[in-house]
Amino acid sequence: MEPVIEVENLWWKYEQSTDWVLKEINIKINPGEFVVITGPNDSGKSSLVSTFNGLIPHTQRGEMKGRVRVLGQDIVTSSVAALCALVGMAFQDPETQFLLSRVDEEVAFGPQNLGYEPDEVREIVSWALEVTRLSELKMKDPVELSGGQKQRTALAATLAMRPKVIVLDEPTSMLDPIGKEEIMEIIKSMKEQKLVETIIVVEHHIEDLAQMADRFILLKNGKILLDEPTEKFFSDIDFLVENGVRVPDVCAVSGYLKRRGLLGNITLSLEDAINALSRLFNEKRIRPGKRTVETKQIYATIEDEVAVDVSNLHFVYPDGTVALRGVDLKIKKGEFVALIGQNGSGKTTLSKLVAGIYKPTLGSIKVFGMDTKVTPTPQLIARVGYVFQNPDHQIFNDTIRKELMFGLRNLLSFGLVKKEEIESRIREAMQITGIPEHILEEHPFLMSKGMRQRIAIASVLSMKPQVLIVDEPTTGQDTPQSIEVMNFLKKLNEMGHTIIIITHEMWVVAGWAKRTIAMAEGKILLDGPTKEVLSNADVLKRTFVKPPQITLLAQALYKYDMPKDILTVAEFMNNIDMD
């Protein structure tokens, strides 16, 4: 069988970089395969797949060694336009992929470029919209759609070019839980209905893909560390974890049981794990343990002082969108709170109101007793810091030092900080966020995204806010980076800061937040200790949030006396006794 993609001893280096981004890559992908490429950030995943449709080397300057052939065509001698007809590609951020302002026109763009007649284009567009379940939205502007619908539009536009191979570069990383589920369903139907012959997905979140893919490739520092069929890939869990892969919870549990000789295979899906563990319980080879995991993590002492007091809060945007409908909430000093819910549920609006960026339409918010409606912004931000999801929305200075000083200078002009304090505050923020001294005079735009995010956090932190709100702290970060950011927030919490995070990542909520607030349609649906909230699957369904896989596994094994509120794999294993 002739491979659809054949990579032979590939090396690639960008013009401006000194190191090779890809080193000695050898891959053969056969027709009909579903391959997942995973690995930490900067491991070369996107660079590798960019060679499949010729974007590298044709649109990027750099040095290439080795050979890549797509259906027998050498990418160096073929044009991007010719390769596009064979390999369709959809990217991470759906919003930057929209060229036109109607869904159907967007989908028609590719086939039209490939020279199809208008009637043929119409047929293809209609097919692509149908398989991505977008037919009813064809007249809409893609920018107005929900995250999942946007990414489905990008997929439809790629499918419409009728490629032999489709490459999806982190298609769910910017989506909310419902959006992720929509995309996973489309990927599943791509495979089941053979909408496209070969599927390649680049992804950090591999929980759902583990159940669908035929083969996984792990890339790190530009090299292939592992290239195996799915089941074999997950056979050495410790190796994967060491190399920055967040292994699906059911794989981690079954991997542990396999090592103890209790299971023959790693389970890849929740259903398989439930069946396998039920069998072990029935055979009495494992038993529910009496232990519950002790929380060794140190958090700040929650004080009686109320940091944030929200009362009957309503908010309507100038365009008439009702974002909040009577929210009541009290957050005490020293709490670590997660706000969850799908996009449009009101999480971000509520946080921006707490930070004083917006003013309430009705009701009130008090931050340490200060009414946000009447308190001037500088006084408020000295107490509440807000870190935006995308650091590029706030960075503008030409050195990191000036960027860190910016907020303090604003406070200085209102007499809220003394001039002699500025330098020490910058040092303190740098130390906490791990910004090294030697880069202070560098341009922030030249830093990596992870470092830009630290700079954004440090610039807010230098104002010493007692309440810190962080919007999607782990977006765009790989697993080790996400853990680092969250541990850093925990450290701040230990120092007495009240932390509020907005996130779609349930493993982040389960691992770090002590209290969770689930929102839907501008209201609070659930509010309580994280264990209680994440184990309430029925109410969570209304917020479109799925509890962590391990919680679902524990709940399915409830009849064997497994607790329903388990949040981590360690906790699960601590609740099992075995021979």
Next chain:
Amino acid sequence: MSTQQIVTRYRTFFSYVDAKSPANKMSPITKIFILLFFNAYPIIIDNPIYNAMFGFLNIILMKIFKATLMHVEKYFKVLMTLALFIFVSVIFFGRSVAGPNPTIIANIGSVEVYSQALGFGVMVYVRMFALVSAMLLWLSITTTSDLMSAFEKLKISYVARTYLTMAFRFIGMFDSDFNTIQDAQRARGLDIKSQPLWRRPFVFGYYLIPLVAITIKKAIEAGTTMESRAFKAPLKIKLLQEKGLKQSYVGKYYWRYSGKDTAIIALLIIAFAGLLIARLYGLVANPFM
């Protein structure tokens, strides 16, 4: 329980337009003529009264065409700030535009204020108002399909019409990024509303730098997407399209033209000729200078 009527709206470059709007019955070519005439009018006319009337006519037309005004209101607020800058400039630095025989109407310390300079300021400001309102009207009633199909009929090359349409489309995207950047800077204590008027233009830099950086990044990503969607497909296909031998999807399914369009275009051409004649005979000069 109240029932809500669902109104279908189309996304235009800048706003939304009701599906039943008279603007949607117009041919895309007519909209191109509207763009040309409505932008030429304020430039040909010097009389601020005529330009002010024209500006208000544009706002009335937005109402008649059922365009959503919510997105455009803030641009009129920006115009108010602009008014301040124009009048401060003509009061303090008005000598160069006051002509050879200026009339002093007031003294502010050692600064002489000229009536002709103020008249010039009024003319410039009202012209800006008319131009902005004309552009907002056009952007509020025109969709990408309109522009693409009109350019196709006008035999503008596929590459040029795609780039031009995308350029207009990015105006709306600027708007949303600008709002997020404003919020992000407010979170670090920078609120333009709390700044004195004289400082506001400098503060804009704090918004513009991230805006430019994000726009460049988005433009690069859009370019990569275009490449991935075969925008540089064999030139032969594009040449066929440009010779009219091959119609585009948009050109075939969204093109419309009726007798009413001919009437509107004829009217606009006659009006344009009339304006030129009026200017030639000095009928549209600024009476305040």
